[in-house]
Amino acid sequence: MTLFSSSRAAAAAFALLLAACSPSADKQADSATESGERMVAPVLTGEDAKDIHSFARPEIARVTHVALDLTADFQNKRIGGTATLDVQAAPNAQEIILDSKGLEIHAVTNAEGQKLQWALGAADPNLGQPLTVQLNGAEQIKIRYLSAPNAAALQWLTPEQTAGKKHPFLFSQGQAILNRTWIPTQDSPGIRQTWEARIVVPEPLKAVMSGENMTPEGAAVAGGGRAFTFRMDKPVAPYLIALAVGDLAFEPLGPRTGVYAEPSMVQAAARELVDTEQMIDAAEKLYGPYRWDRYDMIVLPPSFPFGGMENPRLTFLTPTMIAGDRSLVSLIAHELAHSWSGNLVTNATWSDFWLNEGFTSYIENRIMESLYGRERAVMEQALAWEGLQKEIAAVDGGMQSPATRLHIDLKGQDPDAGMTGIPYDKGAAFLRTIEQAVGRERFDAYLRSYFDRHAFQPMTGSLFLADLRKNLIKGDQALERKLMLDQWVYQPGIPSNAVPPPTQAFAAVDQAVTAYAAGGAVTAVPFQGWSTSQRLRFLNSLPRELPAARLAELDRAFGLSNVRNSEVLFAWLQLALANRYEPAVPAAERFLTSMGRRKFVEPLFKTLLAEGDWGRQIAERIYAKARPTYHAVTIGSVDALMRPAG
Ligand code: BES
Numbered sequence: 001m002t003l004f005s006s007s008r009a010a011a012a013a014f015a016l017l018l019a020a021c022s023p024s025a026d027k028q029a030d031s032a033t034e035s036g037e038r039m040v041a042p043v044l045t046g047e048d049a050k051d052i053h054s055f056a057r058p059e060i061a062r063v064t065h066v067a068l069d070l071t072a073d074f075q076n077k078r079i080g081g082t083a084t085l086d087v088q089a090a091p092n093a094q095e096i097i098l099d100s101k102g103l104e105i106h107a108v109t110n111a112e113g114q115k116l117q118w119a120l121g122a123a124d125p126n127l128g129q130p131l132t133v134q135l136n137g138a139e140q141i142k143i144r145y146l147s148a149p150n151a152a153a154l155q156w157l158t159p160e161q162t163a164g165k166k167h168p169f170l171f172s173q174g175q176a177i178l179n180r181t182w183i184p185t186q187d188s189p190g191i192r193q194t195w196e197a198r199i200v201v202p203e204p205l206k207a208v209m210s211g212e213n214m215t216p217e218g219a220a221v222a223g224g225g226r227a228f229t230f231r232m233d234k235p236v237a238p239y240l241i242a243l244a245v246g247d248l249a250f251e252p253l254g255p256r257t258g259v260y261a262e263p264s265m266v267q268a269a270a271r272e273l274v275d276t277e278q279m280i281d282a283a284e285k286l287y288g289p290y291r292w293d294r295y296d297m298i299v300l301p302p303s304f305p306f307g308g309m310e311n312p313r314l315t316f317l318t319p320t321m322i323a324g325d326r327s328l329v330s331l332i333a334h335e336l337a338h339s340w341s342g343n344l345v346t347n348a349t350w351s352d353f354w355l356n357e358g359f360t361s362y363i364e365n366r367i368m369e370s371l372y373g374r375e376r377a378v379m380e381q382a383l384a385w386e387g388l389q390k391e392i393a394a395v396d397g398g399m400q401s402p403a404t405r406l407h408i409d410l411k412g413q414d415p416d417a418g419m420t421g422i423p424y425d426k427g428a429a430f431l432r433t434i435e436q437a438v439g440r441e442r443f444d445a446y447l448r449s450y451f452d453r454h455a456f457q458p459m460t461g462s463l464f465l466a467d468l469r470k471n472l473i474k475g476d477q478a479l480e481r482k483l484m485l486d487q488w489v490y491q492p493g494i495p496s497n498a499v500p501p502p503t504q505a506f507a508a509v510d511q512a513v514t515a516y517a518a519g520g521a522v523t524a525v526p527f528q529g530w531s532t533s534q535r536l537r538f539l540n541s542l543p544r545e546l547p548a549a550r551l552a553e554l555d556r557a558f559g560l561s562n563v564r565n566s567e568v569l570f571a572w573l574q575l576a577l578a579n580r581y582e583p584a585v586p587a588a589e590r591f592l593t594s595m596g597r598r599k600f601v602e603p604l605f606k607t608l609l610a611e612g613d614w615g616r617q618i619a620e621r622i623y624a625k626a627r628p629t630y631h632a633v634t635i636g637s638v639d640a641l642m643r644p645a646g
């Protein structure tokens with residue numbers, strides 16, 4: 001690639017200007033709404049803000065706004081049309097570099113329709129290809145393109161893969177670096193962009209997106225189909241642009257909340273999600289105004305590879321969170337919490353993913369405590385803490401492993417490699433440690449001010465620590481020593497000042513485990529009277545080796561193989577399969593062929609594969625059936641297990 005050394009000084013000056021143009025994003029937000037002008041969010045220039053997972057050079061030219069005009073073609077599994085990008089370029093900038101992966105580029109023009117030169121560079125297996133466009137002075141560029149049928153961000157479902165079985169379905173998943181497979185833009189979380197979209201879909205399907213829905217019913221298009229338009233006037237990280245298309249019904253829940261789902265699912269979804277409005281109120285009391293206007297959710301078909309995805313204004317959800325008793329709604333608290341940590345203040349690079357997920361896991365638990373009380377919240381903390389210990393023990397090197405740092409090195413790796421439980425649970429433990437050291441009142445006030453100071457801006461680990469020192473620690477040397485901040489962020493393991501969550505809440509369960517493990521009767525275990533957290537604690541704490549007769553009596557007594565709660569079923573299957581307990585195999589097969597949530601699918605296949613020929617044979621058989629129904633994200637993880645490279 002050419003380096004325009006003559007424009008370097010200008011680019012550096014431009015970078016300074018970008019960094020300086022927003023001391024307070026709140027002021028920007030205000031002026032943007034008052035003047036109707038678009039907010040331009042800053043790009044950070046520090047060394048740890050450089051995103052190695054994007055080809056973009058935002059210090060030379062950056063995208064500030066994306067306008068999509070696309071048609072979803074279910075026959076060919078392609079979405080295509082035009083992306084019109086507003087470009088802010090340094091003086092003398094010759095070109096802009098975008099991210100793309102598998103896109104078929106047909107033409108690039110300026111706003112007047114004049115052709116611009118463009119080229120796709122060498123392909124990297126993780127990152128895709130740089131799409132370099134010669135600007136020739138253009139401030140807007142229009143790209144005509146088509147996504148590939150195997151675009152990793154998109155899953156095109158057949159009618160059989162939906163609840164209604166009559167209509168196809170499409171959803172996108174952008175995080176971490178998948179959106180470049182359907183949107184040619186700078187796909188870096190530190191380069192925030194406003195956006196708008198017009199999406200044409202076949203009748204009678206509806207399109208929904210992670211922005212303001214301008215035409216809930218759509219508008220008929222000459223030549224067939226309906227067009228839906230959306231807009232997001234706040235600058236967001238591009239991984240947060242999301243689309244779903246299907247036979248969708250909507251059920252309002254509260255003044256600013258509601259849920260979309262296939263018609264046969266929407267009532268059950270609405271019953272499960274009744275507390276959402278209250279969750280927003282609780283979060284606002286703690287951390288300041290909800291700045292995204294509405295908070296709607298969509299329950300997707302079961303192949304959705306995650307529990308939830310915090311797409312702004314429209315959280316995407318797995319149907320496996322519908323337990324019938326609202327016992328898994330911490331997932332909603334979590335995705336809602338991202339409206340502050342993640343969507344408002346965003347990790348500048350995937351090395352600081354913990355700034356999104358650790359903060360969010362902490363806030364999730366605070367919301368749970370507000371709504372359901374301390375006992376339930378502490379139980380959920382304790383489950384996460386136990387999971388963290390197990391996860392650290394399972395990585396090579398344990399507490400010494402660099403994978404247990406909060407700020408991680410992802411050189412040469414897909415960001416997916418860093419997406420373990422560690423940023424979630426160690427990150428939350430870090431914030432709880434600070435909370436306990438300074439007191440709740442002071443820490444809550446600090447966090448609220450942190451979100452105000454950095455609203456609609458990217459964040460790095462080092463900037464967070466600097467902000468904490470400036471606004472919370474304020475030179476208190478004793479406090480500084482007590483917090484061990486750098487150790488938490490940059491060193492592996494769990495620092496010595498971590499405070500494990502209290503486990504008294506689980507005392508009765510732990511006693512039952514001890515008694516049962518010592519040969520006690522199954523009838524002495526009050527499983528049916530327990531909450532979901534208690535049931536999970538029980539199943540996860542039982543000895544990992546149990547004879548078939550004992551597994552059979554547990555299964556019979558508590559109906560484990562037929563349990564509706566996906567988390568409880570998962571915990572049971574992990575235990576049963578690790579003991580080669582044959583009668584649980586049909587339940588495992590049902591579960592693994594009825595949903596594609598990676599958090600459940602990957603560990604269950606891993607467990608089977610650890611059980612020699614017995615397990616491998618079952619795994620191969622089930623995977624052959626299930627693989628075609630899974631999302632690319634889940635397929636990638638399970639393929640790596642089944643056919644390890646080399
Ligand atoms: N943002 C994540 C999902 C994600 C992470 C997608 C990394 C792509 C890459 C979301 O907020 C999340 O953490 N979901 C969890 C649920 C949560 C309660 C721990 C999940 O999907 O299980």
Ligand code: ZN
Pocket residue numbers: 334338356357360
């Ligand atoms: Zn999350």
